[in-house]
Amino acid sequence: MSRIAFIGLGHMGGPMALNLLKAGHDLAVFDLVPAAIKTLVDAGATEADSAQTAVENAEVVVSMLPASKHVEGLYLGETGLLKYVSNNTLVLECSTIAPESARKVAQAAHECNVRMIDAPVSGGTGGAVAGTLTFIVGGDADDLEAARPYLEKMGKNIFHAGAAGAGQVAKICNNMLLGILMAGTSEALALGVKNGLDPKVLSDIIAKSSGRNWATELYNPWPGVMEHAPASKGYAGGFGVDLMLKDLGLAAEAALTTRASVPLGELARNLYSMHSAQGNGAQDFSSILNLFKK
Ligand code: NAD
DSSP states (O other), X not given: OOEEEEEOOSTTHHHHHHHHHHTTOEEEEEOSSHHHHHHHHHTTOEEOSSHHHHTTTOSEEEEOOSSHHHHHHHHSSTTSGGGTSOXXXXXXXXXXXXXXHHHHHHHHHHXXXXXXXXXXXXXXXXXXXXXXXXXXXXXXXXXXXXXXXXXXXXXXXXXXXXXTTHHHHHHHHHHHHHHHHHHHHHHHHHHHHHTTXXXXXXXXXXXXXXXXXXXXXXXXXXXXXXXXXXXXXXXXXXXXXXXXXXHHHHHHHHHHHHTOOOHHHHHHHHHHHHHIIIIITTSBGGGGHHHHHO
């Protein structure tokens, strides 16, 4: 069993860390929010008073933070973790961030003889709890093989997308599609309900017809249709509107850099941006339904 430092214990990081703990690993955990640490400590992890303390003697470091600026802040600079970890430490950076940022941190890690992969995830909070996440990895194949036993404790599907940053490119493409399909599903459900249909009946029909998708199968945006979906819990937990907005922004940046056309991705980004501006940034992203319900 390994000594693992886990940094960032939010909606995703918390349950991911719990699965590593359940597998018998020795975990030192840190988050800026004390309540997030408590759940893990109650389950047997050791509380660290800083990220720097958490990585002392760690063989593996896992981070799950909101965005590029948090990841660069954690690893780079005079107090960055790359200055504190031992040679050959394996770093699994699981946040969804800009590919350029992932490459920058991976290059700095390489210069410090630290092995690092970008390993963003798909599968939502349900997948994080169940240990069924999909990992989309960028980095050296050897480093992925070293990381595989740990990733397998948190996920079921592991893909090697390519060199450093490639995991992030694939993840951004996936999430652009997710943002579009959640908005599209919401639009269709609201149309059906306004025309007299029951949202559950319509959802069941779509789930077995050609419009079916991840939202209609696992994450229905209409409250009450799926008991365990964030929509049925007041859109609490899950994947925040502002995190989706960040990912659609990353897709837009990637499109600008390569002169790719992403008209639907841009429309989705504007919809989530309006929704966030109306004070819904912290709600689950399936609350985009409310734009169409009104
Ligand atoms: P979250 O906001 O719930 O959790 C992030 C955690 O990081 C918070 O607890 C915060 O306090 C902590 N944090 C921030 N800066 C820190 C620092 N410097 N040191 C220590 N802790 C710090 O976010 P989340 O939903 O868990 O998402 C995390 C990442 O996973 C994001 O990049 C997101 O895009 C991605 N993601 C989320 C989902 C989802 O369904 N929520 C799904 C796939 C991918």
